[in-house]
Amino acid sequence: MNPEKNQILIIGAGLCGSLLALRLAQRGYSIILIEKRPDLRKTTLAAGRSINLAFSDRGIKAMKRAGIDEKVEKLCIPMNGRMIHDKESNTFLSPYSGKKDEYINSISRSGLNALLLDEAENMPNVSIEFNQNCLSVDFENATAIFEDFNTKNKSAFQGDVIFGTDGAGSAVRQNMEQIKESAFQVSQEFLNHGYKELSIPAAKNGTHQIYKNALHIWPRGENMVIALPNMDGSFTVTLFLSFHSGEYNFDNLKTPEKVREYFEKFYPDALKEMPTLAEDFFNNPTGELGTVKCFPWQINGKSLLMGDAAHAIVPFYGQGMNASFEDITVLDDILNKYKNDPKTPWEKIFSEYENIRKKDADAIADLALDNFHEMKEATADPVFQQKRKLETAFEQEFPDEYSSKYRLVTFQEEIPYSEAKKKGRAQDVAMLKLIAERKLSGNLSLKEKLEMVKKETELKLNEQ
């Protein structure tokens, strides 16, 4: 892993690959970063690929590590909580945390990716190739074959190691699967729901038509709509809808009239702000939502999967990108640990990385599925709302003593996802039990309620 001698091939210049290129270049490695698509800074991005994303503390930590957090902050719109829109078009804001300085951000995917590419490209030891589709990987020789999108010519690129950051459908991962002796295991599970991106345009004067600093949610039991703000005053709206089941689904929303009927019935206040609903619905693709788990992530110290290529998750915790950035922080910590011993083999570094990271990647995958149900069903449920109010009050009054599951995952980047999952789930079960038994109402002080929750949580943790 001697930086002066190592040439590193990174396949996939999305969010994870471009930050990885920057960070490894800052450490002194020579980087070739290769991307299938054209340079997004020179072309317009195809519609339908999550235009904006929720960006939070684990991602911010990785940006600080690369020294670009202030530049990234300029792309961010703070979102302080979930703005819930009920069936009667009433709205209320449910804060993400009881602490005012804890919020998530809406960030443009292409804006962030472009900034990361600029920063990587500014390094003298990074070269970037676009329009090169990885076809196959020879792990033993750390060589990969690419096809040029325009000329269809094939070429080989070689490194000392290869990082596969080529996303959920990773070609590097597919090549790993074919190596029999690696005992490589992969599972892919898709939801029965898909997603479609729609939009709420800016007002004529360029301002936001609905409250800007929130992630808007229209929870409707089986399905839901969410909206995140953009810098230009618009919102990117995402409909999460079953493919086949229920009265309305992607299979039967086939005409503009039917789409309108569905929105009139379930999302009338959103519909008022969506003049291009039918156009967006029929022009934009319908995306699938899945979880990819695989292991091992390395082949003999010659190649490592990172980001979605190693652990794609459903988007309901707003953590897929943040987790991919956290991958880089974790690798960076391990490289720091061995920086005085440049002879440390990559295999050792990668094994340590896998040991630390796999359980956390699995945990956030599970938590993201939990949140799917919470967002589409529970956010509209009075018991859930009571729980959130109490959690917010605990966090406001006793920020050092209580953190909700959401706060553990989103704002406490020093806590690994696996611990956040364990503690957060136990707390949720404890609180819901105490609320159902009406033990948290009445004349108890907030401190007494907190002590009851803590005691019940301990019991639940001991039962695990």
Ligand code: FAD
């Ligand atoms: P990608 O961003 O997919 O990048 C992979 C790159 O590799 C791409 O540029 C691709 O073109 C390239 N590539 C692919 N194949 C090849 C090949 N054969 N050869 C060369 N290059 C190749 N995460 C959050 O944190 N917050 C959110 O709010 C959030 N919302 C989401 C909403 C939706 C609808 C979806 C689908 C995802 C969301 N995510 C969110 C997850 C987030 O998008 C991913 O976790 C993140 O993009 C992972 O980054 P990556 O670089 O690993 O993969």
